[in-house]
Amino acid sequence: MRFSFFHLMPYSAVDLDAIKDTAWINFSNANYDPKEGHKLYNRYLDELEYADELGFDGICVNEHHQTAYGIMPQPSVIAGALSRRTENAKICVLGRALPLTENPLSIAEEYAMIDNVTGGRLIAGFVRGIGCEYHSYMVNPSSSLAKFHEAHDLILQAWTQPGPTAFEGKYYRFQYVNMWPLPYQKPHPPIWIPSQGSTETKDWASHPDRKYTMLMTFSPIQNVVRNMNAYSDKCDEYGYKCQPDQLGWALPLYVAETDKKAIEEARPHIENFFNKFVLAPTEYRMPPGYSSINSYKMIMENKMKFREQYLSIEMLMENGMFICGSPSSVSEKLESYQEQMGYGNLVIMGQFATLDHEHTKKSMQMFAEEVMPKLRHIGEPDVAAAE
């Protein structure tokens, strides 16, 4: 099993009462204080660097715009800062949102630079960005999926084909694709696809030409199980056996001395996360054309209804959207879920919403020292099958 520590970098200094309907798009940046921001960026960088010291295999950042939910609109800036301050951990950008940029080659360049500086420690995440970003960046959601695929093809071409080459797409056109630098890792850095588990994504990521790691993010446990199993089934269909490394699960997680103490310490913060920081009306999350009509209807049915109610820590734990407890109960849960799903990557969001530095570090340390060693041996590649 590989363990990664993921940070959203929330603006935790926010006045929670100021968040009424949403923390996104139009939640005024009059609520942002750069002095607090300065402290938070440096604190969060310390936490990511601490994860490297503790022996996490990866440290992860990601991209969101115009929101208190996460103040990392340009995650490669943070990844760049981490490149020189960390030694061993992979640096995972989960990811850059390909369709949001006019020129995906800029993402190919950022990633290649990080990969060169770190001597091959980059994991390259590709996402579309959530619906809200399409309002903030005014990018047409109806071409989001097509642009994602085209941008991906362009980036892979830039990374793997000796230049100059031409790229002639519907959305992107270049006469001379000839990137300097090239990525350090050959043929290219590992690619992860954070996903909520749409069929199209599973079929595409699991294809034998790609075998990209599908990272299930922030979903109720039954969705995570269903989607990971469907990904494995798709690999079978393609005629190969899914390896644990192809599956990842990302979720908030908190460890303390006892179950009771863990719940007590995490409660206000995880409830702030799911009831304040995540908050956005349906129209914000689901701009027209961002998904197919069928997916749109399904998401409306399932997720939106679930999120209409106040989510207590008990509900979140029950739903498997949050794991919280003593090292032994957390280990047990993760082990039993691993048996059901076969994932080889676990990505924990060890800081969420308003959780302070001391508790974040305490939980990280307990996880690294008391949970990771117990689970190291599971979710390892099936050597026989790989041969």
Added chain:
Amino acid sequence: MADHKAETIDINGCATEVRRGGNGETLLFLHGAGGISAWAPYLDALAERYDVIAPSHPGFGNSDNPEWLDNISDMAYFYLDFMEQLDLTDVHLVGNSLGGWIASEVAVRSTDRIKTLTLVSAAGVNVVGVPMGDIFMWSNEEAARKMFFNQEMAEARIAAAADLTEEQKDVQLKNYFTTGKLSWNPRFHNPDLIKWLHRVKVPTMLIWGQSDNIFPPVYGEAYKEAITGSELRIIPECGHLPHQEKLDDFLAGVAANTSKT
């Protein structure tokens, strides 16, 4: 109610749902973002005087959603094909909101088959400093309330939404998705359109609700300035849908324009 029929016509491979009824000179009605789900009262009223043709745009209603549809320009050329194939001549072209934008885009390309142009709360132009209402951020309820001046009509629309069949809901989503595709950015306008509106030389009527929360009346003024000789009628106590909210004023405006020829 006037005799009318609904049929599907193949326009260059695009199955197009077309409602048609009434007698008189040809009037082509181009609907707004919400589409046309039935032979509505305003179509029926127009049919007393005109041969009314009311298609569902490609990507709307029960019309095909063709691969080639990327932007408003595609839509404009589609309607040039449409008029050519049906051999419509001396057309009174009427468009509301998104349909008004399409009508303008058709007219700047060619008015060969167009006798008059009537734009009702039309999208298509932008007035810097006067924000449009952002329908993509509104819930259905909020949209209904902002669409009408008369809030009883808004409440009636909200109540009716509860009775929609799955099929009708799918059509609504289809309309919403295509609207997004055509008008996300630049939002509900084409920056190039205003440069060429002077090419429209047929009699043009601009009908606007005084309380239009999406394209305030100053948008109508921008059209008036761009199209020489056009007339702007601003209807009091009326929102974004004058043909629904103030039917008589709408009909009077259309009649005044079509009788100019």
